[in-house]
Amino acid sequence: MIRTPMQIWGAPIVLAILTTVGLISALLGDGIWDALSAVTLGIPCLIGAWYCLRRRPAARGQDCAQG
């Protein structure tokens, strides 16, 4: 099945927005702003690591070196 542009770009756009919020929020203040930044920058890291390291049922289970 061919994916629509929205199916292809939906997740990347959300991640781009999260990253942008994370990069800017820590510039605006300390405390809560730093925490917001940690969460919004952390999500792309987690997602990258998750898809890299997960073992799918059919897979032979090779891991990537690092997320």
Add this chain to the structure above:
Amino acid sequence: MSPVSLRRWGWIHKWSSLVCTIFMLLLCLTGLPLIYHHEIGHLLGNEVEPPVLSQPTPPGNVDAVIASAKELYPTKKPMFISQEADVPEIWHVTLADHMHDHDYKPIAVDARTTKVIVEPAFEGGVFMSTMLALHVDLFMGLAGKLFLGFMALLLLVAIVSGAVLYSPFMRKLDFGTVRKERSSRLKWLDMHNLLGIVTLTWLFVVGGTGMINTWADLMYKYYQHNELSSILAQYKDKAPMPHTASVHDAIEKAKEKLPGMRVAFVAFPGTDFSSAHHYGIFMNGSEPFSSRMYQPVLVDAHTGELTDAPQLPWYLKALLVSQPLHFGDYGGQWMKFLWALLDIATIVILVTGLYLWVKRGKTANATAKAAALDKTTGAPVLAREGGA
């Protein structure tokens, strides 16, 4: 996307990244310890700690601070004195023969007792100074900086072209698919695409701000020769006067002029941040953003009179905003940790990219052919090959 434009983007992506990859690997590897330069400095004992005094002592006279430092090197002149926001007990005094003296002397002086604390390890010790030099200019000064800036530009081209290619490669795949069960080439291709799209924004920002930083020296020079010299037109034909005015009083004047701000550093006459006749007193605020936005106050180094407090031009403001976005030093320990993770993810992207090029093989002889379209579905061969 038509096969022709796909092939063009593939060519752009291949060559822009191949040329810069080895330097980007170097920048990622040297950048990793730089994220933690404070922590590593503490570990190696190269970070200066203010001595514990028996009783609370107010800040001493700044002129006495400079005099104490100069006693160690009577022939050298002060270039800068600076204070970190969270360590007001220490003045860092830089002595040198001239602005571009490689044998400059950093000296830490107690701001309260005005006694020298220590002559700190040069640029944080051999390890950190080597990492920094490799990261900033490859030991080649301005030429090295501009070269790395050009490599950063190629990285930006590689990121944009990579993003363009992402879409045709993902036509038959769900987000995050890593086909581990087929060939190892396919697995690394999927990993390259996944990590590339996940880190896209971060890497673009860090690469772009890194590129801007390589132009810093040029911007300072431009500032000095344009804005600063027009502000100081009255000084144009003035003979150099002895710099006898008190730095301490100059700082007090600057504080009066800009109440609520603190002194970040003072640039002495003859440096890129001041004129031949002025102390450039750079004030900043305490918020994450305002602490980056320096506000200079120019005080005549002979008469001690306040000359002007000009706003920095837009390009220097842009430079100052771009610096934290490159360093990742503005959001505490979590940000540093994520910066390190994203740096490692970038290393994986670079290595897998190189691997994919080396192992381009028959099915996908270079990215150009890899991107050749299946006539019936319009999907790239590699996407079809995986079958998802």
